Amino acid sequence: MLAFTRRCAALAAAALLPLTLPAVASADDLVAPGVTYRTFSVSTAHGPVSAYLLTVDLRVARLDLLHPARVAQRAGVAEMATAQRAVAGVNGDFFNISETHAGVAATGSSVGPEIASGEDLKFAVPDGQRFGPAMPAGATTKVVFGEGVDRRARVTSVDLAGAAVSAEGVFRIDGLNQYALPVGGIGEYTSDWGEVSRARAACGTDTDRSAGCTTETEEVVIRHGVVTAEAETPGSGPIAPDTVVLLGREQGAAALEALDPGDHVVVGTHLVARQAPPFRFAVGGFPILRNGTPLSGLDAVTLAPRTAAGASADGRTAYLLTVDGRTAASTGMSVAELAGLLRDSGAATGVNLDGGGSTTMAVAGDEGVTIRNVPSDGTERAVANGIGVFSGGR
Numbered sequence: 298m299l300a301f302t303r304r305c306a307a308l309a310a311a312a313l314l315p316l317t318l319p320a321v322a323s324a325d326d327l328v329a330p331g332v333t334y335r336t337f338s339v340s341t342a343h344g345p346v347s348a349y350l351l352t353v354d355l356r357v358a359r360l361d362l363l364h365p366a367r368v369a370q371r372a373g374v375a376e377m378a379t380a381q382r383a384v385a386g387v388n389g390d391f392f393n394i395s396e397t398h399a400g401v402a403a404t405g406s407s408v409g410p411e412i413a414s415g416e417d418l419k420f421a422v423p424d425g426q427r428f429g430p431a432m433p434a435g436a437t438t439k440v441v442f443g444e445g446v447d448r449r450a451r452v453t454s455v456d457l458a459g460a461a462v463s464a465e466g467v468f469r470i471d472g473l474n475q476y477a478l479p480v481g482g483i484g485e486y487t488s489d490w491g492e493v494s495r496a497r498a499a500c501g502t503d504t505d506r507s508a509g510c511t512t513e514t515e516e517v518v519i520r521h522g523v524v525t526a527e528a529e530t531p532g533s534g535p536i537a538p539d540t541v542v543l544l545g546r547e548q549g550a551a552a553l554e555a556l557d558p559g560d561h562v563v564v565g566t567h568l569v570a571r572q573a574p575p576f577r578f579a580v581g582g583f584p585i586l587r588n589g590t591p592l593s594g595l596d597a598v599t600l601a602p603r604t605a606a607g608a609s610a611d612g613r614t615a616y617l618l619t620v621d622g623r624t625a626a627s628t629g630m631s632v633a634e635l636a637g638l639l640r641d642s643g644a645a646t647g648v649n650l651d652g653g654g655s656t657t658m659a660v661a662g663d664e665g666v667t668i669r670n671v672p673s674d675g676t677e678r679a680v681a682n683g684i685g686v687f688s689g690g691r
Contacts, residue, residue, distance in 0.1 A: 326660075329384045329688035331357025334660050336669070339620075339638065343600060344628035349658040349670050350642055351385050351617040353686050360444045360615055361578045362413035363389070363683035367491030368474045371405040371679035374657040378666045383685035385666070387604050387617045388657045389650055390581040391429040392681035393476045397507055398500045404476040404493050407681040409438050409581015410455050410568055415446075417568045418489050419474035420457045421581060425504035426477035429651065430632055432583040433594040442606045442648045442684075443579030449612030451572065452584055452646045459485065459566030461543060465555040468543075472498070473566050479503055480511075481548035485566050487541055494533035499546045515550035517543045517562075524560045527553075580682055582606065582648030589645045591636035600629040602656035602673045605636075606684055607644025616644045617684055619658040623673045654678045 325333040331354035339346040353360065363377040363386050371392070378386040389407065396403040408427045411418040421438035439454040459470030461483070472484030478498045486495060500510035518526040520540045531544055541564050545553040556562065570576055585592055586607060602622035608615055618639055622629020630638065632649055639647045654674035659666050668677055 328660055328686075329358060331355075332384055332686055332688065334385065334669075341628070341630070341634065345626065346630055347621040347627040347671070348638065349619045351387070351658070351660070351686060352643070353615040353617070355444060355448050355450060355613055355615060358689070359448070359687050360450065361685050361687055362411055362418075362580055363685040364411065364413055364418065368411065368419050368489050369404040369406045369476070369491040369493035371681055373677045373679050374683045375659040375666045375668055375677060377683055378659050378685055381685055382687070383666070384688050385617075385660045385686040386683045387606070387619055387650070387659070388655045388680045389682040389684055391427065391651045393428065393497065396497065398497070398510055401496050401500055401510065402494055404497050405681055406474070406476045407581055410441050410579055411581070411682060412443060412568060412576050412579040415577050417473065417566065420472055420568065422475050422477040423479050423503040426501050426506045429583070430596050430599070430649070433585070433592045436583045438581060440582065440584055440648065441576070441579040442582050442608075443576040444615070445570075445574045446577050447574050450608035450615045451612055452608065452648055453570055453572040455568045455570050455576070455579065457566060458569050459564075461562050461564045463556060463560055463562040465560065468552050470543075470564070470566050471549070477501055477506075478544065478546055478549070480546065483543055483545040483549040483553065485541055485543060485564060486536060488536045488538045490536060492533060492535050495531040495542070495544055496533075498544055499531060511546050513547045513550050515545045515553040517553050517556050519543065519562050519564060522561055522563060524556050524558050524562060526558065527556065580650075580684060582650045584647070585632060585636040585649045586639055586644060586647040589640055591633060591640065595631070595633040595636055597631045597633035599631055601652050602654070603630050603632070603635045603652040604650040604656045605639045605647055606650060607639045607642070607647025609643060610645040614643065616642050616647070617658075617686070618642060619656050619670050621656075621671045621673070624671070627671070651680065655680050657683070
């Protein structure tokens, strides 16, 4: 009886969302085997909304991360999709697009984790260092949407398991190629990071992105498992494929001071999904839909262009959804409305991705991969990553 009551309450709450099912829709366009695309309009209490939907049968097609050559770099969705030979794609996670710390450059890197073709590219920044709308209660920057090695899409969290082992002791690794490290932590930076300065990693705190930058830092360069250099300030420039850089702040910096040139160090990190099996692809995003019900506490007021990704209850079907906004022709949606529309599209679980000027829907056609939505900036924005749709198997 209790479960029935809760279900009724959930349905009643969902019914309050001020939108209706698609009023005017295009016929489904077969982009590739298992991949369909359509556009439709939605009538809301605040005006019309133009929406774009990709539906992907993961038994036939697959998802993977669209990304530039380096983590600390940005590119357009259509550009990345073309370079990686995807048949379609949408923009991905929020990212470090602007910076308020004097003399510190924005890195362009994403908030959450990234896994591309089974390779761990980066981990999540602390919750207080993120960009984007407020997350629902219980959500963290560790939440991802992705496809597992079982070819099913899901939403869950990932953790970082990492350590540096030497004769001087075992040092816990708290970060991987991320623009902000936890206070007192140590981060690993690899050739995947790029040339951008690592100074931003020592700015802000776990709860305040705008807090100042600490001067208590230590950086250690390890090549072929041997310490080759150390410095008291974060460096910049490309990192060779045979090299890793460990950067510590506060207590992490004090720990790394025990290492000297010539010391042998073994460094290992791995992203671990809290629900098996492991991910082959994952991108950061905060949850908005669970078990077919929009989460409570989602913003129901702010209208904007939006992007979302979701999965069917069995994980066999993925849904990539964008809506235009900030014009008379399409007013945009709140996060709560987006969750309802994602559910109405067929998803049982899903996440909110970056929106506003970042919202992009790209689909292959006679002229290659082109932008199908109307970017609110007037042109396509370069973003940190995206979700690509690929034809065929692995």
